[in-house]
Amino acid sequence: MIFTVLTLFPGIFDSPLKESITKKAVDKGLINFNIINIRDFADDAHKTCDDAPYGGGPGMVMKIEPIYRAMEYVEKSAGRPRYVLLSPQGRIFDENTAIRYARSKHLCLVCGRYEGLDERVLNLVDEEVSIGDYVLSGGEIPALVLIDAITRCIPGVLGNEQSSIDESFSGGLLEYPQYTRPDAFMDMEVPPVLLSGNHEEIRKWRRKEAIKKTIFKRPDLMNRFTPTDEDRKLIREVMEEIPE
């Protein structure tokens, strides 16, 4: 899969993509990055990419032409990608969107900057995505967030294919609690079932704990969760264990 990024600050992408999972995915040939400086597509001597807003008001607005020309350049060498604009006005990004984007052959993330972006850029992109209800200085960090989450959904990226399925949100529940050695630290002990070697008991315990965690920490996620018959029984058990 190709990730193309259109940005005024390509340096922001230098080190994060060269570490950890994204680096390994590049080394395995599963993903490729193409970081493009929008400024290279400005057509005046000053490489202007922003201008004053029509109608007046404070701040500067990112111009449409350099972005359009950068897109033309991308399409000439690699065909038309799926264009996603990062903006606090977009739909909130979640794991299902990451899974959907991971099926694309070529994703182009367009990073807005400054106080705003010419509204007509919205007509050039396929989707507008936000990573949460807060305003960042630009779309670069959100683009890195998307790249990380999407890369993890690409088959072959995570060593253990099961680990992306088990983790929080896939399947609609938070992840069950994990422990490693030592089995006792100060007065905190690892739940005995995990040391029992009984795989069926461990599986059931984990499912119940995932349900418990989700009910207590993120009850909103339960509305979208489709329980199996076993889950329904576990939900009842969790609710019955809550003290009056």
Ligand code: ADE
């Ligand atoms: N650009 C600025 N803030 C943003 C946000 N919350 N999500 C995506 N892009 C942004």
